[in-house]
Amino acid sequence: MSYPPRAPFPATRLRRVRAHDWSRRLVRECSLSVDDLIWPLFVFDGHGTEAIKSLPGVSRLGTDHIVDAARRAVDLGIPAIALFPATDPKLKSDDAAEAINENNLVCRVTREIKRAVGDQLGVILDVALDPYSSHGQDGLVRDGRVVNDETIAVLLQQAIVQARAGCDVIAPSDMMDGRIGVIRGALDEADFGDVQIMSYAAKYASAFYGPFRDAVGSAANLGAADKKTYQQSPSQSDEAIHEVALDLAEGADSVMVKPGMPYLDIVARVKQTFGVPTFAYQVSGEYAMIRGAVDAGWLSGDAVIMESLLAFKRAGADGVLTYFAPDAARLLGR
Numbered sequence: 001m002s003y004p005p006r007a008p009f010p011a012t013r014l015r016r017v018r019a020h021d022w023s024r025r026l027v028r029e030c031s032l033s034v035d036d037l038i039w040p041l042f043v044f045d046g047h048g049t050e051a052i053k054s055l056p057g058v059s060r061l062g063t064d065h066i067v068d069a070a071r072r073a074v075d076l077g078i079p080a081i082a083l084f085p086a087t088d089p090k091l092k093s094d095d096a097a098e099a100i101n102e103n104n105l106v107c108r109v110t111r112e113i114k115r116a117v118g119d120q121l122g123v124i125l126d127v128a129l130d131p132y133s134s135h136g137q138d139g140l141v142r143d144g145r146v147v148n149d150e151t152i153a154v155l156l157q158q159a160i161v162q163a164r165a166g167c168d169v170i171a172p173s174d175m176m177d178g179r180i181g182v183i184r185g186a187l188d189e190a191d192f193g194d195v196q197i198m199s200y201a202a203k204y205a206s207a208f209y210g211p212f213r214d215a216v217g218s219a220a221n222l223g224a225a226d227k228k229t230y231q232q233s234p235s236q237s238d239e240a241i242h243e244v245a246l247d248l249a250e251g252a253d254s255v256m257v258k259p260g261m262p263y264l265d266i267v268a269r270v271k272q273t274f275g276v277p278t279f280a281y282q283v284s285g286e287y288a289m290i291r292g293a294v295d296a297g298w299l300s301g302d303a304v305i306m307e308s309l310l311a312f313k314r315a316g317a318d319g320v321l322t323y324f325a326p327d328a329a330r331l332l333g334r
């Protein structure tokens, strides 16, 4: 055998198209755009900003800062924000009554944001009781159990007050069975037929939510309890498909998989199975993991952020809820 070898040469060399930037761009299968981003924001009833220890770089925004953040989202071209309230502990109760107060923090702030930016920005609000309950659970607790149907009776009222405040998208994140159909019916009856429902359809009982619970202050309320009787076990894949099928049949306009990066297989299955608008939530723990490593100098920030978000697109997601939304929008705008 002579050297260098003359034949046979590999007919197919995948490196050929990788050799030039123009050619890599030409064969690109998926890409991330600012249109794919949803920016989650934490708001508290006060002024200024509050750092969140377990979410470096993310702050709770006071009512005097939140409208500016919404304007910033518009300027960056981000299509939508998701608002989460850090409720004053004094307003939390066993029945989470503050959730259905039409002048609660999130409703007031939504009205202000919509007044300022109108239809230039979509506002998404969670439907679940955990920011308002003294036990930190997403539903009502009776004899130590999170009860399903009684909870839904409250959730539908929460959805209505939020829609009345001007919220564009209701996002039930509670994982009660059957709530999408009931909320859809209630919205339609109250003349909010145009308000969308983005269902957290496949939401897992995950350890990656820790920093979020610090941010909204539900960690202390929840204590050592967990949400395993309603959120899915991380071992489940077929069950996620079943969940999504039910929520779509009940009227969900779009569905979400949560967390994101450890569940890209679920994102891919959901998109391939149903072909509907599918979102993924790169949750607080995923953000903290990346941010922490970047801040320690172990990972290169911009590259890792963009790679992590592109991976959602490759899996089939139509959009990503991410605390990196403003960073990504800035990087994409270059």
Ligand SMILES: NCc1[nH]cc(CCC(=O)O)c1CC(=O)O
Binding pocket: 126, 127, 128, 129, 130, 138, 173, 174, 208, 209, 210, 211, 212, 213, 227, 282, 283, 284, 285
């Ligand atoms: N309804 C609760 C809710 N809505 C969004 C998140 C987590 C988001 C994140 O971790 O970034 C959670 C946490 C939970 O289920 O305990």
Ligand SMILES: [Mg+2]
Binding pocket: 175, 176, 177, 178, 201, 243, 246, 247
């Ligand atoms: Mg369900």
